[in-house]
């Protein structure tokens with residue numbers, strides 16, 4: 667059995683990518699199973715999902731602690747002690763990372779999925795890109811199966827037809843850039859169990875530790891951001907709607923009543939962009 671663990675941030679498409687890989691493997695003739703980590707799925711917060719692929723029926727359940735492949739959607743997670751994305755990765759395991767410069771060195775595959783997604787789709791959602799790159803690295807040999815899985819899963823989450831088409835182009839490009847590594851599974855402690863024990867992550871993996879009162883400003887949620895809002899002050903009417911709607915109080919009003927974004931604590935949820943009545947907020951790279 668091959669075990670794939672995906673680490674990303676809420677809003678990047680980590681769960682959807684797991685479903686795409688799983689469906690592509692099924693279309694290729696394997697048994698597959700995918701599941702997300704439930705609980706921390708706030709936009710920008712660290713999230714994970716898990717995929718198991720086998721020639722036999724997959725009975726194992728639960729989080730994957732010894733993956734054959736780790737897929738890293740956001741390089742800022744690499745240094746996070748709470749997430750520790752490479753934990754348990756097998757010695758001969760493979761890392762597929764969303765970062766440049768692109769290339770493959772031994773067991774590390776780098777693909778600049780974010781730049782490609784911004785160019786081809788118009789936003790930094792890399793589910794199709796990272797899933798397609800991972801499918802290729804895993805050795806899923808028919809690109810038609812990967813594209814079919816991308817289309818099915820993106821329609822499932824309600825993407826408009828034109829966005830589905832853009833994501834298909836993105837997936838095809840990313841699939842073609844990665845070598846087929848044909849990852850092989852290895853002896854696994856999990857394989858000893860017909861049904862694996864379901865393990866729960868400690869609470870601090872998904873929840874910030876509040877050790878004393880009034881410490882929210884120290885929790886720099888700006889590090890969660892995958893894109894950032896920028897206010898065009900030539901359009902802004904100081905209506906205060908964004909100030910009212912920001913769920914993290916990351917927008918303050920200056921002495922003249924103009925909204926100012928605190929980028930240390932803005933987590934990039936883009937609610938201010940959605941709520942601004944005159945579209946004075948745009949989305950830019952983090």
Ligand code: SF4
Pocket residue numbers: 895911912913914915916917927931932933934935936937938939
């Ligand atoms: S400033 Fe905008 S993007 Fe940032 S947290 Fe507030 S509502 Fe979300």
Ligand code: SF4
Pocket residue numbers: 897901902903904905906907908909925941942943944945946947
């Ligand atoms: S909602 Fe838009 S117009 Fe109103 S204060 Fe915010 S940025 Fe300015």
